[in-house]
Amino acid sequence: MMQHPMPDERRPANDGPKAAVRNRAALITAAREIYAADGLDAPLSAIARRAGVGQGVLYRHFPDRAAVAAAVLEENVQQIEQAAAAQDATLASVLGVVTWHSTESAAFIGLLHADAARGRSAVRAHATALSERVERCLRGCLPEGHRLGGADDLMLAVAMVSGAVTGPTREERERRALAAWRLLGVEVGPVQPFDG
Structure with missing residues (x-):
């Protein structure tokens, strides 16, 4: 009934x-x-x-799974672009946002290694495009004559640091990332998301 x-x-x-x-x-x-x-x-x-x-x-x-990952990554990259466009943006402040995303997201680390992506060419092309957007943001904040100013130096340094981002907790991953930047002699601002 x-x-x-x-x-x-x-x-x-x-x-x-x-x-x-x-x-x-x-x-x-x-x-x-x-x-x-x-x-x-x-x-x-x-x-x-x-x-x-x-x-x-x-x-x-x-x-599909790729669309979910792409949405997360797009949001990450948009935050980095917003940080780079901020009036008081510096390389250190934008690297702080990049480092935060690296410590928070395994997917973001994969993006930073887009050139090593294997498999579907559409996924690789999308990851490469996002990685290039991150590089443009960082290059836009790079002071004249900076040690990472060489053709591949900047993104190689970012990839090297992201490779050091391991550990069971976000705090441990952040500690390792900051230690890696320090070893490279690069100043990093607060490790936090950009909240505009």
């Missing part, structure tokens, strides 16, 4: 487009957290669970 709702019972409101925007943001946040803990091979179901949505919602926003 079908039950009809009583007049004072109400269904939850359908937020429509607002829910879609909120769900997408929750999925990206969840993916960033899951990837930081478990790497890029973490199950998509874990991301959906962490975001508090069903897998169908995840697939409506992101058709």
